Amino acid sequence: MLLTDSIANFGRFCSFLGRVFAWPDKFSISFKRVINEISKLGVDSIPLVIIISVFMGAVCTIQMQLNVTSPLMPAYSVGLATRDIVLLEFSNSILCLILAGKVGSSIVSEIGTMRVTEQIDALEIMGVNSANYLVMPKIVGFVMFMPVLDIICMGTSFVGGYLVTVFTDLIPSSRYIYGLQAMFQEWYVWYGLIKSVVFAFIIVSVSSFYGYFVKGGALQVGKASTNGVVVSSIFILLFDVILTKLLLQ
Amino acid sequence: MIEVKNLVKSFDDKTVLHDVSAKFETGKTNLIIGQSGSGKTVMLKCLVGLLRPDSGEILFDGRNTLDFSHEQMKELRKEIGMLFQGSALFDSETVLDNVMFPLVMFTDMSRSEMLDRAMFCLERVNLRGAEKKYPSEISGGMQKRVAIARAIALNPKYLFCDEPNSGLDPKTSILIDELLSDITHEYNITTVINTHDMNSVLGIGENIIFINKGYREWVGDMSQIYTTGNEALNDFVFATRLFSELREYVASHGHIDKK
Ligand SMILES: Nc1ncnc2c1ncn2[C@@H]1O[C@H](COP(=O)(O)OP(=O)(O)OP(=O)(O)O)[C@@H](O)[C@H]1O
Numbered sequence: 464m465l466l467t468d469s470i471a472n473f474g475r476f477c478s479f480l481g482r483v484f485a486w487p488d489k490f491s492i493s494f495k496r497v498i499n500e501i502s503k504l505g506v507d508s509i510p511l512v513i514i515i516s517v518f519m520g521a522v523c524t525i526q527m528q529l530n531v532t533s534p535l536m537p538a539y540s541v542g543l544a545t546r547d548i549v550l551l552e553f554s555n556s557i558l559c560l561i562l563a564g565k566v567g568s569s570i571v572s573e574i575g576t577m578r579v580t581e582q583i584d585a586l587e588i589m590g591v592n593s594a595n596y597l598v599m600p601k602i603v604g605f606v607m608f609m610p611v612l613d614i615i616c617m618g619t620s621f622v623g624g625y626l627v628t629v630f631t632d633l634i635p636s637s638r639y640i641y642g643l644q645a646m647f648q649e650w651y652v653w654y655g656l657i658k659s660v661v662f663a664f665i666i667v668s669v670s671s672f673y674g675y676f677v678k679g680g681a682l683q684v685g686k687a688s689t690n691g692v693v694v695s696s697i698f699i700l701l702f703d704v705i706l707t708k709l710l711l712q
Numbered sequence: 713m714i715e716v717k718n719l720v721k722s723f724d725d726k727t728v729l730h731d732v733s734a735k736f737e738t739g740k741t742n743l744i745i746g747q748s749g750s751g752k753t754v755m756l757k758c759l760v761g762l763l764r765p766d767s768g769e770i771l772f773d774g775r776n777t778l779d780f781s782h783e784q785m786k787e788l789r790k791e792i793g794m795l796f797q798g799s800a801l802f803d804s805e806t807v808l809d810n811v812m813f814p815l816v817m818f819t820d821m822s823r824s825e826m827l828d829r830a831m832f833c834l835e836r837v838n839l840r841g842a843e844k845k846y847p848s849e850i851s852g853g854m855q856k857r858v859a860i861a862r863a864i865a866l867n868p869k870y871l872f873c874d875e876p877n878s879g880l881d882p883k884t885s886i887l888i889d890e891l892l893s894d895i896t897h898e899y900n901i902t903t904v905i906n907t908h909d910m911n912s913v914l915g916i917g918e919n920i921i922f923i924n925k926g927y928r929e930w931v932g933d934m935s936q937i938y939t940t941g942n943e944a945l946n947d948f949v950f951a952t953r954l955f956s957e958l959r960e961y962v963a964s965h966g967h968i969d970k971k
């Protein structure tokens with residue numbers, strides 16, 4: 464039962480994506496909407512990204528210092544470990560899990576409300592491909608902007624860690640900065656960016672899907688919003704495993 | 713003219729429309745009336761192609777839309793205007809942008825031409841001055857009028873209205889009815905209106921199709937509606953207290969004939 468439901472849903476999801484990525488009715492309008500979505504979904508998320516990154520960077524640094532107690536380990540290993548955690552997991556998986564809550568729920572409720580108030584039917588009646596008109600700009604906009612959020616997240620996390628070294632005497636700041644640069648692997652940055660782009664696609668497409676097929680009223684929009692966030696989070700974690708296996712081994 | 717032949721539509725195992733046939737004439741206000749839950753909205757949604765009937769034919773000026781390809785349907789929809797039960801205005805856009813939306817999507821007009829056309833439509837529904845407002849900032853009656861303006865922006869050949877005056881006071885209802893009737897005659901549109909409001913039926917019912925529990929029970933115009941022998945229709949017509957008291961009064965005073 465669960466299995467057949469999932470397969471049916473997956474089929475619907477694929478045909479939904481087929482409609483989303485049809486050729487737009489009018490290119491200039493879709494372009495404007497992409498810009499609009501970059502601002503709404505991407506730029507408006509920057510403050511949240513900065514706040515959580517500063518704190519997470521700071522916490523990582525403190526944790527590393529507490530755990531790296533052996534006198535044989537050099538002090539700069541704190542900076543090194545913080546850097547790798549941020550590049551490998553925090554700036555993509557954890558960040559996207561948090562963004563799934565913010566961006567995902569706003570997408571489900573926006574599209575779901577349009578569905579239950581017949582605005583999507585109104586688009587269809589006019590002959591507009593509503594899936595393409597509403598969803599494609601969100602996917603393109605957010606996926607394009609995700610690397611920017613990712614890089615902002617990396618940068619501010621390192622600043623968070625640095626602030627810890629300045630305001631406490633856990634390790635000297637210079638050692639921390641040396642650690643950030645030591646044994647740097649450029650591939651880790653690319654790996655993080657690739658993952659975050661995939662996750663961005665998951666967040667927007669899954670939550671749009673949940674919003675687009677809401678039936679009922681405001682209550683169902685709320686439920687769909689929860690489901691959308693939960694399901695996109697699960698898929699983010701699933702693809703985290705798959706991509707890590709593919710890209711790092 | 714739109715012609716419907718032997719339309720059947722069911723959801724799961726519940727049949728909502730049983731073999732409904734009807735004609736909707738050009739240049740007239742065609743009313744579908746019936747109780748809540750009788751299948752009016754389902755019928756309208758089948759007509760415009762939002763729902764696919766199980767069997768039957770829907771002929772728009774002789775063309776069967778159920779055989780249409782995706783592209784043909786898209787072309788047809790540019791000739792269709794629709795007013796939804798809840799207005800369905802885009803709430804992230806201003807009144808003006810709502811009315812301009814079909815123009816922006818489907819015409820190559822310049823910005824100033826679009827503006828002219830949109831302002832003309834807004835004027836037609838007596839809404840000049842509200843164009844900068846958002847749908848949430850105007851009253852329900854005004855929302856309906858904006859929705860009408862949006863529906864007529866592209867000069868449709870067919871206009872569909874689902875309960876255009878539900879939730880409005882009687883006076884505003886009459887204004888909306890008159891507006892729809894005027895537009896229909898002025899531009900020779902095939903207008904189909906769903907309603908369960910007897911006021912509209914008596915005001916603008918040029919061609920009335922009565923649906924009861926999914927069956928087409930009666931067809932006629934507003935002058936024939938009192939004298940029908942159809943029991944279900946009589947129940948529907950005289951369901952309001954005013955009407956039934958009037959009928960009793962007339963009966964007890966011996967003036968059976970209507971005039
Ligand atoms: N999508 C759907 N799935 C299942 N049943 C439906 C669906 N849409 C409508 N129905 C059923 O069809 C019947 C007719 O509904 P419809 O909305 O056409 O009524 P209506 O005549 O428009 O009523 P109202 O005047 O209250 O709007 C109802 O019993 C309803 O439960």
Ligand SMILES: [Mg+2]
Binds near residue numbers: 797875
């Ligand atoms: Mg209805």
